[in-house]
Amino acid sequence: MPGLSITNVTPFLLNQLAACGVGLLLLLAALGILVSRRAYGSRVIYGSCALVCSALAGVALYALLAPGSGAAAIELPIGLPLGRTRVGFDALSAAFVVIVNLTTAIVSAYAIGYGTHASEPQRVVPFYPAFIAGMNLVLLAQDAFSFLVGWEFMSLASWALVVSEDRSASNRRAGLVYLIMATGGALTLLLAFGVLAGPEGGYSFDTMRQTAAFGPAAIVLVLALLGAGSKAGLVPLHAWLPLAHPAAPSHVSALMSGVMTKVAVYGFIRIVFDLSGPPSWWWSIPVLIVAAVTALLGVLYALMEHDLKRLLAYHTVENIGIIFIGLGLALAFEASGLAVAAALALIAAIFHVFNHSLFKSLLFLGAGAVLSATGERDMERLGGLIHRMPVTAFAFLVGCIAISALPPFNGFVSEWLTFQAILLSPQLPQWIPRLLVPAVGATLACSAALAAACFVKAFGSTFLGRARAPAAGAATETDRWSLSAMLLLAALCLGAGVVPGFVIDSLAGVSESMVGAQLAVQGDQPWLRIAPIDPARSAYNGLLVFVMIVIAAVLTAMIVRRFASHSLRRSHAWDCGFPDASPATQYSSSSFAQPIRRVFGSAVFRARERVAMPKPGDTGTAKLRLDIHDTVWEALYDPVIRFVNMAADRLNGIQFLTIRKYLTLVFAALVLLLVIIGAWR
Amino acid sequence: MHGWQSQLAQLVLVLLLAPLLSGVTRKIRSRLLRRRGPSVFQPYRDLLKLIRKEAVVADNASWLFRIAPYVIFATTWVAAALVPTFAAGLTFSAAADVIVIVALLGTARFFLALAGLDVGTSFGGIGSSREMMFASLAEPAMLLVVFTVALFAGSTQLSSISAFMAGPDVGLNISLALSLIALVIVAVAENARIPVDNPATHLELTMVHEAMILEYSGRHLAVIEAAASLKLLLYLSLIACMFTPWGTTLAGGETVAYAIGLGAYALKLLAFGFGLVVFETAIAKMRVFRVPEFLGMALMLGLLGAILLFVSRVSQ
Secondary structure, rough: OHHHHHHHHHHHHHHHHEEEEEEHHHHHHHHHHHHHHOOOOHHHHHHHHHHHHHHHHHHHHHHHOOOOOOOEEEEEEEOOEEEHHHHOOOHHHHHHHHHHHHHHHHHHHHHHHHHHHHHHHHHHHHHHHHHHHHHHHHHHHEEEEHHHHEEEEEEHHHHHHHHHHOHHHHHHHHHHHHHHHHHHHHHHHEEEEHHHHOOOOEEHHHHHHHOOOOHHHHHHHHHHHHHHHHOOOOOOOOHHHHHHHHOOOOHHHHHHHHHHHHHHHHHHHHHHHHHOOOOHHHHHHHHHHHHHHHHHHHHHHHHHHEEEEHHHHHHHHHHHHHHHOOOOHHHHHHHHHOHHHHHHHHHHHHHHHHHHHHHHHHHHHHHHHHHHHOOEEEHHHHOOOHHHHHHHHHHHHHHHHOOOOOOOOOOHHHHHHHHHHHHHHHHOHHHHHHHHHHHHHHHHHHHHHHHHHHHHHHHHHHHHOOOOOEEEEEOOOHHHHHHHHHHHHHHHHHHHHHHHHHHHHHHHHHHHHHHHOOOOOOOHHHHOOOOOOOOOOOOOHHHHHHHHHHHHHHHHHHHHHHHHOOOOOEEOHHHOOOOOOOOOHHOOOHHHHHHHHHHHHHHOOOOOEEEEEOOOOOOOEEEEEEEEOHHHHHHHHHHHHHHHHHHHHHHHHHHHHHHHHHHHHHHHHHHHHHHHHHHHO | OOOHHHHHHHHHHHHHHHHHHHHHHHHHHHHOOOOOOOOOOHHHHHHHHHHHHOEEEOOOOOHHHHHHHHHHHHHHHHHHHHHHOOOOOHHHHHOOOOOOOHHHHHHHHHHHHHHHHOOHHHHHHHHHHHHHHHHHHHHHHHHHHHHHHHHOOOOOOHHHHHHHHHHOOEEEEEEEHHHHHHHHHHHHHHOOOOOOOHHHHHHHHHHHHHHOOOOHHHHHHHHHHHHHHHHHHHHHHHHHHHHHHOOOOOOOOOOOHHHHHHHHHHHHHHHHHHHHHHHHHHOOOOOOHHHHHHHHHHHHHHHHOOOOOOHOOOOO
16 A cells, blocks of 8 residues: 555644544544443443544654654634634644543543443543543644633533532532632633734734734743643642542543643643743743742642542642643753753653653552542541552552652653753853752752652552451452553553653654754663763663662572571561550551651641640540641632622622613713723724 | 673672671670670671571561562662772663662662551551651752762762762862761661661660561561661762772772772771761760751751852853
């Protein structure tokens, strides 16, 4: 077949295929309405989603790797009257389409098994493909209208999924907060595009790149930080994440936390690096400060949490901080003309995007398996699940190691790359970022160490120890579809950790188009090692480290087996001679975090512990009282809520006027507006 | 001697030397306390005795409990094998820089903390929880030291750092001095030494490291003890490699050079071990919640050193 040789696959065809993929997902959403009540319905829809997403990921991977592809966008015959819908791949889109669809495909496979647990599948199944279609449309859009339509589609579909279990008041509240934040975020993005489009109103991305912004470009940075940041979860706009992500069914939580936040990161990169022209050097400063605060606060919030899914959602906030640290560094380097350093920082950030989509989805899927097996999300009522759900425990453990940035898994590689970028920052000419970057580096190191503590806590109190409640003691292993999906994600976490060079090389086109430079080709390095700048400066070989650890462990085990005693006796726990039969004496999630709460939490969360001891001779119980405050919510959101409520009370009177007064009001408003317009002209 | 030969020699050397280092420090400590003390070879005898004994495992211990010692030992061993001790230019040193070594120790700590939680006892939990709290300050302090030293040497590879520090371009420097103090504090904390933790204690409320491994016995305990002594050796080697790299042989040197390298390494270990023990015997153990202040000092010293360097470096 001469027509389908590799060189003949045109960008046009790739773009068409991608558009067809989005169309198919929308069709699946429609089909979902019809079949979701049937027993096989949800399986068919989830299975089809997995297939379509795999195909989309394949197409995008081709577009990313094949040279010369991804040039022209195609115009779709549908669209708004102001401009035709333009979709297509460039390197950045292609990279994110691969990341989003790879993870989504695996999560959909998980949902084939997990989705059968849903009590009302008709409230989940139709929105699921629509949500995925929205995310893909955002990534493929080459004009502002399609971007925003996709963005709203993604927001509303995910909102519908968040409130799919709306019987509990907390889920309804989560839905409300999410809806408000999503609306605000979309509004700021709309304004950002308005500023970028300039006075002529050129809303296609090509036009935006060529026209100068309408007003100072710094406005675009602020609007993009607000709009994309509220979706991604930058502090202090993170408040909806820990409410909304856990409220949805677990496979949707995995997508919202692992994938949708990445679409927001894409939006930020697209606007700030691509559309708004060359950055000023000081742009990096607000980004770096917000990112460092986000990383540290995110993990501290997660440590204070004992609801497994909320812990994971807070931890997404931390990882978004790490990603934005990379982006902030890239901005600083790009503005100072250090293109290779900018490429390193940008690739570190996008690599972390990829990694986080893998391990955060894996962890949410694990939490979903625990939830369906025990009905519990509260870690104070779990424990000992490693005995009853060994495969889930293994996969979850891999996710925990990966997210704690420990070698040889993937989270470490992106963090290592970020550290290498930080070590290049003394080359920056301005002294403010040079002063700031080591502090950011310290924050990053601190949050990585706290993340390890957080996941020792999460894994330890969920899977290790003894069952703290009967439900945890009666759990059984989850279904095969779910297990395969989790194991596949775990394998990908290891794979990206041991051969990171492939990932870095495939992102070369992205850094070339965004910051105008690429790193040295890592595939040329001997033994699959990575050396982003120069092998004499820094190099890491994940494969070799992994192989060495395995060989060392096996060798040790063999030596011990050869020379040591083989006898092994099971007995009661020793526990310094005081073994206690009650599982309540174990360390729980809260008690594990207590030292960290005392060290960090007393300042950040105004955490106070008070022990009320009974008087000598009194046989009453002693009580421990813990006060802890969500300082960000209390300082920022509560005043707004109070103001809105007060305004609503005051304006309540307007609801009960006569028709004559209403007409007077309308007339007055009209006159006022006309006067304003007249004065402006 | 080729790179791979010295790499292999290093792998075996650290393994053989680690218990001896523990034995020597214990002997010096005993002498300083005016006790006779056990022989310097006692740790080898302890390990041999432990692996011959029956392993007693708690009823509800999981597979994680039984594989954790090997993972901890393997990651520590790999990390120790990557630090140039007597000869630079190891084959595998290009595979991992000093950030990787810090992170490998993090992996070992992660598994140790999980093992502490596995049986579900209160003491295991105490140990794990405190260990992770200490690590949340010690690890960033360590990384800031790495930043400072790496910026000086223009590299995060230990062999390059070592070669640079041995060269003529390094004078006395305030950033390096601050980093050295920070690194020593981190080394004391990470190796569960007084004043942070006491390796000889089994008093319930003061245990950290010992509390995590309380349920281990027999061969599992032997592997963990070996890993702990390897970790001490690693930290002393790291300080030697970064701050006192004199005498280290370059790759492909003469046999005499290797002998000098080995002798210098042994002398450095002895000197550092002596310093550590003198410090330990001169100070009392801290309350647990004083330790964050102690480690916070290391963090701040490390940050100060790094910031001074970041700001003072002229842009290239």
